[in-house]
Amino acid sequence: MADAAVPAIPGVDTGGEEPGTLRLAPEESHAFAVASIAEAATVTSDSDGDLWPTAWADDGALYSACGDGVGVDDGSGTASFGDIVVCRIDGDPATGVVIRRLAAERDVSPVWTDPSRYNSKPTGMVAVDGNADGRDELYLAVQDLRAGTGPDTFNEAPAAGIVRSDDYGRTWHLGPSGPAPMFTGRFTTVMFLDFGQSARHVTVLRTLVPHTDEDPSKFVYAYGIDHNWRTSYSAAVPDPVDLYLARVPIGSIQDRTSWQFCSGHGTSGPAWTAALEDAVPVLTDTRRVGTARPLPGAPAPIRGTRIAQGSIVYNPGLRRFLYSSWTEFTFELYESPTPWGPWKHALSHDFGPFPWRGPLWSQPRHGGYATTIPSKFLSEDGRMAWVQSNWFVGASTYGGSAYHFSLRPLRLDPMPDPLVPAVGTSGENLAHRPDAYPVVSSCRDGRLDVLRDGRVDRAEDSWNGLVRESDAWGYTWPITVRCDRVVLTSGPMDHGSGWFASTPVVEVRTARGWERVADAVVSPPYPCSEAATGRRTYEFTFSPRETTGVRIAGPAGGWGGYTAVAELAVLAPDEAPSASTCGSIR
Structure with a gap:
């Protein structure tokens, strides 16, 4: 974790903060050559509700719970709206998913505090055999979330607890605390670490701690955030900026006194404490989105922090832990080699302000909230994942919304072997x-x-509605490529914006991140004005580079605050360079 000022680096997302703003933020990750997510849900379902934390049980099914919906109509036409509904999900993204409603509302969980002010929302689920009877139980984390019509609705989550099902979601049971919450004030958004079907990959932790430590695979792990499930837009409580890690013996998940919290970690692994007040966050990100100046005529920005209710999943194909989070208009992805860190920021995808285009449009585009990555849908090599998220604000009837269990692909390719030769035929x-x-x-x-x-x-x-002090356009590859030119064709004639305010620079990705190519020369000279628009072509040439990513970057010009691109080419050298002339920077 670094205490630093947000840099004004062209093309780097600084969360809309002004340069010089002091903040705590994780390092940017260099684990993935490609981190790319679809612009909209590509798999939908006949369901109703949001949130959908999931658990993959030993019977092969995926179990989940949604908030504020029907879940799915059981065919009788009598299924009622519930603040929390448990469902079974069969199928997969390739064949489609079928969802069945199992239980709802007070048959699942009580409201832990005041039912007149709060209702129940699911935040995490895990499937493990905690009572050693040879079959999984389901454990569901449920928070009290502010309800009603006042300004604090959805902006405060004061309590949370865990309920258990011994019959795959049909009936639910309280723990030793009875109807009292397990957590109050802090750690009230509980997200179980997803180690795959029946938590079978938890044994990987044995390789991450000294062999003299207690067997880490005997525990269930969970992450938590304080006060609210996302930014508290009414400022009723502090906004979440910290992610905490806890563990509990597999047979004592509902016993609050058995929980231990990560109080730091070093080369020998994590330290644990029974006192929540002594917990140390494993991830802190205080950066805010939406703080830049809005453009003329743009919607008012929605300011918020990047730590929110999502999911944490172990990806065995990539040997990485992934935390999927979100803000009102962005998806955020973090990765780590261990559950306790170091966590690094791997992706920020900006969907722009509302209105969005729903999945029924011919060209849909929308983000969502409560981003989760079900382990059941990870590809064997880990490079393909599926993100579930929900959205309804401003959705049209014609275009549809994503207020149901929906999925979109997330592509993650690791950095290539540096010993494999770069590709790129002449020109x-x-x-x-x-x-x-x-x-x-x-x-x-x-x-x-x-x-x-x-x-x-x-x-x-x-x-995207905000003054853009840095823009970047480029490509990434899961392999190393050899290139020596970038050819930019600008957008149509535009008198308000569409150009770079200063000559754009060429950047290539190295082991240290994105770095400027110092010897790049542009022809013809870039005019840095509306004269650059009108589908004009500019060629940037530089000494040959071997890299996994190339982009052009610079500040947006004009009162409209954007740049525009019609074509962007990255060209391999016309002749294969010799080892003495190739500027490899992998």
């Missing part, structure tokens, strides 16, 4: 490779396909 446009993934700081419509479709009559721009 090849590397942007046309099927494994090239566009990477941008933001875009208005999410139509990044136009950057390499060979047409200049369509373009995309970076408008």
Whole structure:
């Protein structure tokens, strides 16, 4: 964790903060050559509700709970709305999912505090055999969330507890605390660490701690955030900026006195304490989005922190732990080699302000909240995951919303072996490779396909409603490529914006992150004004580089505050360079 000022680096998302703002933030991750998420849900379901934390049980099914919905109609037409509904999910993204309602409302959990002010919301679920009877139980973390019509609705979560099902979600039982909460004030958004079916991959922890330690696979692990499930927009409670880690013996999950909290970690692994007040966050990110100046005519920005209710899953194919979080308009992804860190920031995807286009539109684009990654849908190599999220604000009837169990693909490719030779035939446009993934700081419509479709009559721009002090347009690859040119074709004639305020720089990704190519030369000279627009072509040449990512970056010009691109090509050298002339910077 570093205490630093937010840098004004072209193309780097600083969360909308002004340069010089003091904040605590994790380092940027260099674990993935590609981290790319779809612009909208591609798998939908006949369900109703939000949140959907999941657990993969020993019977092969995925179990989940939704908030504020029907869950799914059981066919009788009598299924009623519930603040919390437990469901069984069968199927997968390839064949579609089928959801069945199991239990709801007070048959699942009590409201831990005041039912006149709060109702129940699911935040985490795990499937393990805690009583050693040879079959899994389901443990569901439930929080009290402020309800009603006042300004504090959804802006305060004062208590949480855990309920248990011994029959795969049909009936639910309280623990030793009875109807009293297990957590109050702090650790009230509880998210279980997902180690796969029946937590079978928890044994990986044995390789991460000294062999003299207590067997870590005998515990269930959970993360928690304080006060609220996301930014408290009414400021009723402090906004979450810290993520905490806890563990509890597998047979005592509902016993609050058995819980231990991470109080720090070193080379020998984590330290644990029974006192929540002595817990130390494993991840802190105080950066806020939406604090930059709004553009003329743009919707008012929604300010918020990046730590929120999502999920933490172990990806065995990549040997990485992933925390999926969100803000009102962005998805955030963090990764770590261990549950206790160091956690690093791996992805921020900006969907822009409302209104969004729902999944029924021909060109849908929308973000969502409560981002979860079910372990059941991870590919064997770990490179393909599926993110569940929900959204309804401003959704049209025609375009639909994502207020149901829905999924979109997340692509994660590790950095390539540095000993494998770089690719790139003479003069090849590397942007046309099927494994090239566009990477941008933001875009208005999410139509990044136009950057390499060979047409200049369509373009995309970076408008997201905020003054853009840095923009970036480029590509990443899961392999090492060799290149020496970037060719930019600007968007259509535009008198308000669409150009860079200063000559854009070329950046390539190295082991240290994105770095400027010092010897890049642009021809013709870039005018840094509206004269740069009108589908004009600018070629940036530089000494050959070997890299997994290339982009152009710089501040947006004009009162509209965006840049626009019709085509962006990355070219391999016309002749293969010799070892003495190739500037490898992998």
